[in-house]
Amino acid sequence: MNTTIGIKAVRSLGDILYDNDKRTFSVSHRKALSIHMPSSHFHSTYEIYYLLAGKRDIFIKDRTIVIEAGDIVIIPPNILHRTTNAKIPEHERLIVNIHEKEMILAKNSSPDILQPLFEKEYILIRSSQLDQVSIQTLAQQIILEMREAKPGFEMYALTLTLQFLIICCRHVKQNSPEPPVFPSPMHERISEIVRYINDHYSEKLSLHLLAEKFYVSPYYLSRCFKEATGFTFVEYLNSIRVKEAKKLLVHSSLKVNLIAKKVGFGSVTHFGRVFKQVTGHAPLFYKMDK
Structure with a gap:
């Protein structure tokens, strides 16, 4: 049975689903044997999709890309996307949605650091291209904050998310993107x-x-x-x-x-x-x- 804790936070069977009242920040973590995504999926926030385990096919705008454990996809606002069926349905993923207005702190302190987010239709970063220890640590900290819901947990999770984005944007600035290959x-x-x-x-x-x-x-x-x-x-x-x-x-x-x-x-x-x-x-x- 689902249990509602805090502000629109749902945790059941280890899953986390949190959405704040302003619709500017949400966190979803789940281990699943199947996909679970609305039939039509576009929104006014940036979406960070981090696959912790398994393999997924994601359709974004006009193509399907295959991602594996450790891969990160960042999708800008109003880009139509959807997770499609994969041959191995079992997976674990963390999805964080963040509105641009929540990035003001990072943009004010370093105006260009998040620039790749505003220039690309989506960002795909393969697991082999990043320091996985840093990324996994941030992801687990976000999950822990949302699960425990201590005072100030949303602000704490927001700052962790900004750190996550900064690491990704640094990578994009320093490396040429790996072109996605069509699955077939x-x-x-x-x-x-x-x-x-x-x-x-x-x-x-x-x-x-x-x-x-x-x-x-x-x-x-x-x-x-x-x-x-x-x-x-x-x-x-x-x-x-x-x-x-x-x-x-x-x-x-x-x-x-x-x-x-x-x-x-x-x-x-x-x-x-x-x-x-x-x-x-x-x-x-x-x-x-x-």
């Missing part, structure tokens, strides 16, 4: 199709149209798309459209019906239903939040 030719093919969707999401798209364009059968495309990205075709297309709509809601003065049309939805009613399903809020929530 199928993944490379699906990546090409995903890039097309990312560029043409506002147009009328369908599984059959894409299958015809890329000279594959609809069945093959549907099966391989799900395997490579973790999303069905419709889930992915809706998530991309909602992500772009959210940007327009926050940063433009366009009315909701015009935004719905601009990102490819045929009706504002359908747009509203899908938007709430993906984000948990109605579109006007983001208009009022401006």
Whole structure:
């Protein structure tokens, strides 16, 4: 049975799930025999995904990368991503989400130290490239702070997270990134199709149209798309459209019906239903939040 301790902190069977009231800092640690990630996954925070044990496939923006124990992936805000099925499902991972406003201390004291975070679509650091003792020590300290929840634990965990990020950014500044390799030719093919969707999401798209364009059968495309990205075709297309709509809601003065049309939805009613399903809020929530 889950037990709630502190502010939105849940610990069960050794798992930790913490999210502060400001939605600027969250920590999730779990040992699992399967994946556990929302169907659509993009947010306004930076995500640090540190794999302590096992092997995972992660789809980020337009490609699938394979990570192993000790690898770190840092994903900027509003980049669509999802953990997909791996051949060996058993794994242990630490995920920390941190908003840019929580990085002010580090940015003020050393303005350029976190610069790689703001320049890249994602950062991938292999276990062989880092001092694993330092990284593992910081990760275990974060987990311990969240588990014990002593006075000031959130601030303590935040400072540990900043140290974690500084080590990663130092590495990126000093080393050339290792280009990710596609797990298979199928993944490379699906990546090409995903890039097309990312560029043409506002147009009328369908599984059959894409299958015809890329000279594959609809069945093959549907099966391989799900395997490579973790999303069905419709889930992915809706998530991309909602992500772009959210940007327009926050940063433009366009009315909701015009935004719905601009990102490819045929009706504002359908747009509203899908938007709430993906984000948990109605579109006007983001208009009022401006």
